[in-house]
Amino acid sequence: MSAKPALNRRGFLSRGLAVAGATLLGGCEELSEQPWVRRVLDKAEILTRVTQRALIPPAALAREYGEADISTEFKANGSTNPDDAAYVAQAAKGFADWKLKVDGLVEQPLELSLTDLRAMPSRTQITRHDCVEGWSCIGKWTGVPLRLLLDKARLKPSARYIVFYCADDLGETGTDNGKYYESIGLTDAFHPQTILAYAMNGAALPIPHGAPLRLRVERQLGYKMPKYVMRIEAVEEIATIRGGHGGFWEDLGYEWYGGI
Amino acid sequence: MEAAEAADVGSQAPPRRETIYRHTGAVRLTHWVNVVCLLVLLMSGLQIFNAHPALYLGSTSTFDDPVFAMRPMTHGGEMMGITTLFGWNFDTTGVFGLAIAPDGGYEIRGFPWAVTLPGFRDLALGRRWHFFFAWAFVINGLIYLIYSLASGHIARDLAPRARELKAIGSSIREHLRLKFPEGEEAKRYNVLQKLAYLFVALLLLPLMLATGLAMSPGMDAGFPFLLDIFGGRQSARTIHFIAASGIVLFVVVHLVMVLISGVWNNLRSMITGRYVIKLPEGQS
Numbered sequence: 001m002s003a004k005p006a007l008n009r010r011g012f013l014s015r016g017l018a019v020a021g022a023t024l025l026g027g028c029e030e031l032s033e034q035p036w037v038r039r040v041l042d043k044a045e046i047l048t049r050v051t052q053r054a055l056i057p058p059a060a061l062a063r064e065y066g067e068a069d070i071s072t073e074f075k076a077n078g079s080t081n082p083d084d085a086a087y088v089a090q091a092a093k094g095f096a097d098w099k100l101k102v103d104g105l106v107e108q109p110l111e112l113s114l115t116d117l118r119a120m121p122s123r124t125q126i127t128r129h130d131c132v133e134g135w136s137c138i139g140k141w142t143g144v145p146l147r148l149l150l151d152k153a154r155l156k157p158s159a160r161y162i163v164f165y166c167a168d169d170l171g172e173t174g175t176d177n178g179k180y181y182e183s184i185g186l187t188d189a190f191h192p193q194t195i196l197a198y199a200m201n202g203a204a205l206p207i208p209h210g211a212p213l214r215l216r217v218e219r220q221l222g223y224k225m226p227k228y229v230m231r232i233e234a235v236e237e238i239a240t241i242r243g244g245h246g247g248f249w250e251d252l253g254y255e256w257y258g259g260i
Numbered sequence: 261m262e263a264a265e266a267a268d269v270g271s272q273a274p275p276r277r278e279t280i281y282r283h284t285g286a287v288r289l290t291h292w293v294n295v296v297c298l299l300v301l302l303m304s305g306l307q308i309f310n311a312h313p314a315l316y317l318g319s320t321s322t323f324d325d326p327v328f329a330m331r332p333m334t335h336g337g338e339m340m341g342i343t344t345l346f347g348w349n350f351d352t353t354g355v356f357g358l359a360i361a362p363d364g365g366y367e368i369r370g371f372p373w374a375v376t377l378p379g380f381r382d383l384a385l386g387r388r389w390h391f392f393f394a395w396a397f398v399i400n401g402l403i404y405l406i407y408s409l410a411s412g413h414i415a416r417d418l419a420p421r422a423r424e425l426k427a428i429g430s431s432i433r434e435h436l437r438l439k440f441p442e443g444e445e446a447k448r449y450n451v452l453q454k455l456a457y458l459f460v461a462l463l464l465l466p467l468m469l470a471t472g473l474a475m476s477p478g479m480d481a482g483f484p485f486l487l488d489i490f491g492g493r494q495s496a497r498t499i500h501f502i503a504a505s506g507i508v509l510f511v512v513v514h515l516v517m518v519l520i521s522g523v524w525n526n527l528r529s530m531i532t533g534r535y536v537i538k539l540p541e542g543q544s
Contacts, residue, residue: 028300032378032385044392056482063484071320128319128493130477132383134312135321136493219481253384259478260391 049257056259058187062218065126070201071137074129076208079168079180082228087167095212100196104163104233107154114198114212120144123195131222132254141216143197147190149232155186159234162189163241164215167228170248182226183238183246183256184217193218196229221258223249275538280447282535287413290404291530297397298507300389301468303377305504306370307386313357313370315501319492327498330357330370339366394472401465417449418458424451440521446537460510464503471500 031037082088090098095114102110124142150162163183171178188194195216198205205211210227217224224247235241243251250256283291314329316322326344330352333342341357343350354360359372362379373379377389408414424431431451434440441450449457473479474486474496490496518526529535 028303028377028389029379032382032389038388041388041392044388044395047395048391052476052478052482056478060481062477062481063487065319069319073323075321075323128477130475130493131312132387134308134497135314135316135323136319138320219478221477249384253382253388255387255391260473260476 045255045257048255048260052257052259053187056219059192060219061193062127065128065138067126067140069138070126070140074137074139074201074209075131075135077131077133077222079170079227080208082168082207084167084169084179087228091207091211098212100213100229101231102149102153102233103231104235105156105159106150106234107156108152110149110153112149117144117196117198117213120148123192125193125195125216125218127193127216127218129222129225132249132258140201141195141197142199142202143195143213143216145192146194146196146215147192149196150189150234153234155234158236159186161185161235161238161246163233163235163238163246164226164229165231165233166226167230177242180226180228180248181242182215182224182248183235183241184215184220184224188217188220191217191219219259221260223247223254224258275540278537278539279534280537281533282529283533284411284413285533286403286407286411288530288533290400290407293396293400294404297393297400298511300377300393301397302504302508303375304386304389304393307376307378307381308383308390309501310370310376310381311383311386315498316494317491317498318494319487321494328501332358332368341366394469397465398469401469404461414458418454418461420451420454420458424454427451438520442538443540456510456513460507464506464510467503468500468507471496471503475500 097113099111099113100117102112121144122142123145124140126138126140128136128138130136146162161183162185164181166180166182168180169175169178170180184194193216196213197210197216198213200206200209205214210229213229214227215225215229238244238246238256242248245251246256247254312321313331314321314323314326316326327346329344331342331344332339333349334340339358340351341353341355341359343352343356352358354366355372356370357368358366359369361367362373367373369381376386378385408418428451435452440446470486471490473483474490475493480487480493486496487493490499525536
């Protein structure tokens, strides 16, 4: 044994490398299933959120493009035609007696029709939509700045998140628990480009893109911009809602902060 | 250590050897942390790519005309995996576009399960791995850069001298004949090594970070020049993919060089720091 220390060292090295390789390649698969690994990996989101919040001025605008940049084919992802009975009935009537509810931690709960929303001051923006899958499309959106609705409803001081409840049952559970929902913080809720869009590319918002109303949060990924918004609730905590992570995709493992 | 090495060679006229301390602790540590980071980033990156296995130029995705894509296509009633590059189609059935699944059947996906993290299709989990190790990669890279600049590692060991650059032709010829420097010359990196390491450490890896950040809608709002320098978000995504391919190419060449220029000597030098040099007769 002592005659060949070099071989021992080599044996140790190759064993070490083999173990390291197997752990890395085979083990990552198993590691991915471990709750504690998920918890550790999830910590990166906090670092990303805090860093981006510190680096990006709260009022910094997402780039706005020109008419010529508008995508000829804007991909409609996720739900493209909700089958919820109440929604189908509203859609058949052109959303004529549809009403958006605003409630929760507000002094003045609201119920607003499309006509009411269209009568409010609007903002039109040509922005890039970045899907978490990797693709991007540019579209022109017109809608009510969310901040105007929140000012009208007057948030209570305890409100920290704005939650959006949607008509589409993307989870296909047939219950409200599978329905799409999302939440954003107040920084994004009061951002000038955060609008509830009722028009796209100069026409009424089409059903595949979220008629009658979809949220635009231009500094985050597409899944943070729910379509078919039916109700807006101001809350203090998101942990008690549905899966507890603040959104349909968040409950399935995606980051709540969708800025990257 | 030198005695042990000499014992390996046998009794007849052992060439003289000298053990030098080649890599400092900081270089060794950041090297291996980088190995783990880049491997996880590559594999989780391929998982993320698989969510939309197509690349474009400019700001947006022109879905009908990607510059690069891995897709299933039906040809003569049969499904095939087709990889498209600038309009040219290649049959990559079984590997890209239509890949062999763990159960032996075919599945529609860009890169096959064996090279993605996790192996099963899960974009959310791929992103979690990717961003966690992106942070580790950035912190590790900063430690390396600060150390290398402060200690003079870059100026002393990596920056090529004018004399070396002039002799680059002969260095290339020697490499092609797989002839490696010995003696005093082996104590430092040769000019091709220096250029390759500098290119990767100061250009390719920072480019990965910058193009990665240019894909972030948050960062694009705060730092719009990220979009301008790369020609739009989809171009940035394409450059991210090309730069990653460049790193893979570098790693392949790097590993081949490590293997053929004395694998145990090289490995040991990156683990313990010690590197053994054969001295020609008469040199000391």
